[in-house]
Amino acid sequence: MNTFFEKSVLSGCAIIVRGQPRGGPPPERQINLSNIRAGAMARRAAQGQPDTKDTPDEPWAFQAREFLRKKLIGKEVCFTVEIRTALGREYGMVYLGKDTTGENIAESLVNEGLATVRREGIRGNNPEQARLCELEDQAKSSKKGMWSEGGGTHTIRDIKYTIENPRNFVDSLHQKPINAIIEHVRDGSVVRALLLPDYYLVTVMLSGVKCPTFKREADVETPEPFAAEAKFFTESRLLQRDVQIILESCPNQIILGTILHPNGNITELLLKEGFARCVDWSMAVYTQGAEKLRAAERSAKERKVRIWKDYVAPTANLDQKDRQFVAKVMQVVNADAMVVKLNSGEYKTIHLSSIRPPRNEGEEKNKDKDKRFRPLYDIPYMFEAREFLRKKLIGKKVNVTVDYIRAATGPGEGTPAFPERTCATVTIGGINIAEALVSKGLATVIRYRQDDDQRSSHYDELLAAEARAIKNGKGLHSKKEVPIHRVADISGETQKAKQFFPFLQRAGRSEAVVEYVFSGSRLKLYMPKETCLITFLLAGIECPRSSRNLPGGMQVAEPFSDEAMLFTKELVLQREVEVEVESMDKAGNFIGWLHIEGVNLSVALVENALSKVHFTAERSAYYKTLVSAEDACRQRKEKIWANYEEKPVEEVVHVSEEKERVANYRPVYVTEIADTLHFYTQDVETGGQLESLMETMRAEIAAQPPVEGSYSARRGDYCIAKFADGEWYRARVEKVESPAKVHVFYIDYGNREVVSSTRLAAIPPAFSTRTLPAQATEYAFAFIQVPQDEDARADVVDCVVRDIQNSQCLLNVEYSGATCPHVTIQFGDTKDDVGLGLVKEGLVMVDVRKEKHLQKMVTEYLNSQESAKSARLNIWRYGDFRADDADEFGYSR
Incomplete structure (x- = not known):
């Protein structure tokens, strides 16, 4: 028995x-x-x-x-x-x-x-x-x-072994459960079922899963690992049992379905016990909820049972804090990538898992060879995708769940190299950003090999979202004409910039989006109303310059330039801002003020000790705020002011504190006129001391010549430099591009030069600035507007050079400026005011000051300006000073 x-x-x-x-x-x-x-x-x-x-x-x-x-x-x-x-x-x-x-x-x-x-x-x-x-x-x-x-x-049954139109047959059942008997189990996920009461004998493949199978070669059947166990698992539970089957789809004559037994759903049980894996192509038709299948498979993977015994999770090497974290979105790099800032302050690039941004399939065909290809505007729906992410995420905190790390790939034949990518699911307010992007037809879902486990943890939702987008004809799946963005890029295009300038200047505050940050004060803006891209320079400040490639080599970054750029990026990159365009430089860059949520970026940089106030800010409504912020940082010696030393009080005459203007002219010798119309002078009283120091220094150098090439120049150091006349002078290093290109400033004369380090040497201690302070003092003309246009300014500079350079004059400080005192200067012989003469000749416009004690001087200057107008001299040659004349000479209107 x-x-x-x-x-x-x-x-x-x-x-x-x-x-x-x-x-x-x-x-x-x-x-x-x-x-x-x-x-x-x-x-x-x-x-x-x-x-x-x-x-x-x-x-x-x-x-x-x-x-x-x-x-x-x-x-x-x-x-x-x-x-x-x-x-x-x-x-x-x-x-x-x-x-x-x-x-x-x-x-x-x-x-x-x-x-x-x-x-x-x-x-x-x-x-x-x-x-x-x-x-x-x-x-x-x-x-x-x-x-x-x-x-x-x-x-006797009327058994039907074949169905003429299986797809219509399945559709006619409307996915309603029908009674059946399982007659045969081919493998764990494929059965032969007798449908009741009409006796259709059909083969049904379980939706959403696949079990190991039996491969037959030359009449020899070889089971895949765990194939026999999976088959037994299904047989022992379903074979010749009364069940209900939901026929869900019929692609390519294959009937897909779900078998329901009073004791459970065999599909989910197979996954949970590690006898099957999820299948993407049939997962979409599974009516019981694809998330249940993924959860069951995930449970088997975590327990490493049966087919998953050697499974290693894509994020197995990551700590929990690296798998899930909250971060702030700082930049949308592409339609599937963004830069986020972690709580630690570190920046990290995150790629959205399992989606592909819009691509230009016919890029070579559609690309205009005479036009620079700009993916953001030239690839259909790329701009819409970027804008969706930008408006939704920039500056917001998001939840990041890392799904997998895509290893770096080297370049191959016809394929580019890609660095390592962190691919994650990003959510905000419970919304999966990738799913939202796909549902709007602004991205597509990547298809994987069945054994590729590096995919989104919400892959099924992405597929479902894409199916909805296709059905509704959204975005990339639309049959309508693709959107075209005709955006004029006028960055660096001087002629185009001149055409746009009057419109931007008259517009007052204009809306813009910051597309790129070159440095703390140099940005690229997209103007949606004007549909153009411009380069925008912040007005009123002098920001540290970043490193950049120049024809002569790499320009070394100035201290705190990186900090300034990072500050600007965090505050305005890809944000919606308002800009006031005031002027334009010769290179076609627009100059003005940028505001974001009530914050003036120029003021913010100065308040954070990342920029200095430029003298051009004096005419603006923000001047007092800028100077006040700068003074506070200077006193605290923050960042760029860390090495600042207060000048003796007597060197700066605070005229603004005087009740009446005091004319205290003193003799000076004008040594240098700068291109900015600033000039340098030496006090006549100390001229003898300088001559004596120079003679003694040169005699000592002649007796003990420095070793050529032994000096290593560093920015900010004092040294001696051999000028073109073969003589040595005291100097300060301003910038070092290379040993062959060192920028120096001659501290006693005010001129600058680029020299080789072989023409430099350490300054002898006996002749340092402690022995005799630097003799060249920088000044600017009072009551005069300096033309922004380089050509117009060059005409004024040439006139001043002819009149006063290398001559003795009389100088009186009128009021302080952002970088140097503003003065009136008189010819030594005639006592005529040099600045007033420029106004009379119609070469410059008057800068109207509001201080009461200066009103007599301002009135005299304005009267001279009216005389020049009447005589139609130079800039007044057309009579009234028209708007296009202001543009030509670089004055604000």
Whole structure:
């Protein structure tokens, strides 16, 4: 006697049983019931053999099979083998339960009229055979089953092995659960099912999953790892069970569905136990919720069961704080990438997982060879995608969940190199940004190999969002004409900039978006109303310059230039701002004021000790605020003012504190006129001391010449430099581009020069600025507006050079400026005011000052300006000073 579990019922008189599983699928045996015969089940013709035909059920065959199926499937049975044929077929008696005291299955079939007794060869001394004959006679008299009237033709099924149009068939069911019996399990995720009550025999593949399969080569079947276990898992739960099936889709004649059993959903169970993996292409049709499948698969991966025994998570090497964190979005790099700032202050580039930004499929075909290709504006929907992210995220805090790290790739044939990428799911307010982008048709979802686990943790939602976008014809999936952005890039285009300048200047405050930050005070702006890109320089300040490539080599960054650029980036990059355009330089760059949420960026840079006030700010409404902020930083000696030393009070005469103007002219010698119209002078009183120091210094150098090339120049150092006349002078290093290009300022004369380090040497201690302070003092003309246009300014500078350079004059300080005192200067012989003469000749305009004690001088200057107007001199040659004249000479209107 053997005890087994019932696996399946082949017919009314044949069953398959199996033992207890131990380390794998258990052995199976087919047992044929002795002494009885039930009707043969229907059989389909052999495929590829045209001579064979389908054979239908014999009467009552299906009912006999169903009787046994419902009684035995999944139950424990015992059996005795009475006969074993030469071919290995086994005949015996089967009992329901653990021993022969249980129900005799053959007797039950005969009693119900579902089987006949083989009476030939009956032995009279065999009580079991006699019992069967007795039961058969009772069934006949009771007209049960096959003994009922009518012959049983109504019990023959009309089995349909094929469906003419399976897609319509599936659609007609409207994804409603239908009753079925699982007739065969091919592998863990593919079954053969009998649909009731119409007897369609169909093959169903489980939606959303795939189990290991059995590969057949040259009639040899080789199972993939865990294929047999997966098949047994499904068989032991579903084979010949009553189930409900939801037929969900029929792509390429393959019917996809979900099998529901009272004890659970086999699809989810297979995933949870590590017998299957999720399949993207069929996941979309799974009606029970794709997130359940992903969760079940994730559980198996975490426990590393069965097919996932060697699984390593994409983020296994990351700490928890590196997997999930909150960060502030600082820049949208592309439609799928952004720069975020972590709580630690570190910056990190994040790529949105599993999506691809808009691409220009016909880039070479569509690209105008005479125009620079700009992806943001020239690739369809790239600008819309960037703008969606910019408006949604810039300056906001987001939740970042790292999904995987894409390793760096080297350049290949026709493929570029990519650095390592951190790919993550980014959410804000519970909204998945990638999903929102895809749903608007502004990005597409990447398709992966089935074994590629490096993908978004919300991959199914992305696929669903893309399906909605395609259905609704959104963005990239629209059949409408693609949007075209005709944006004029006038950065560095002087002629185009001149055309735009009057409009931007008259507009007052204009809306703009900061596209790029070159340095703390130099930006690239997109003007949406004017649909143009401009280079914008902040007015009123002098910001440290960043390093940059120049034709002669790399320009070294000035101290705090990087900090200033970072400050500007954090405050305004990709933000919506307002700008006031005041002027334009010769290179076509616009100059003005930039405001963001009520903050003036120029003022903010000065307040944070990252910029100095430029003298051009004096005419603006922000001058007092700028000077006040600068004074506060200077006193605290912050950042760029760290090494600042207060000048002696007597060097700067605070005229503004005087009740009346004091004319205290002193003799000076004008040594240098700068291109900015600033000039340098030496006090006549100390001229003798300088001459004496120079003679002594040169004599000492001649006696002990410095070793050529031994001096290493550093910015800010005092040194001696050999001028073009072959003589040595005291100097200060302003910038070092290379050993061959050192920018020096001659501290006693005010002129500048670029020299080789071989022409420099350390200054002897006896001749340092402690012995005699630097003799060149910088001044600016009072009551005069300096033309911004370089050509107009050059004309004024040439005139001043002819009049006063290398001559003795009289100088009086009128008021202080941002970088140096503003003065009036008189010719030494005639005592005529040099600045007033420039106004009279119509070379400059008057800068009107509001201080009461200066009004007499201002009035004199304005009267001279009116005279020049009347005489139509130089800038007044057209009579009234027109707007286009102001543009030409670089004055603000």
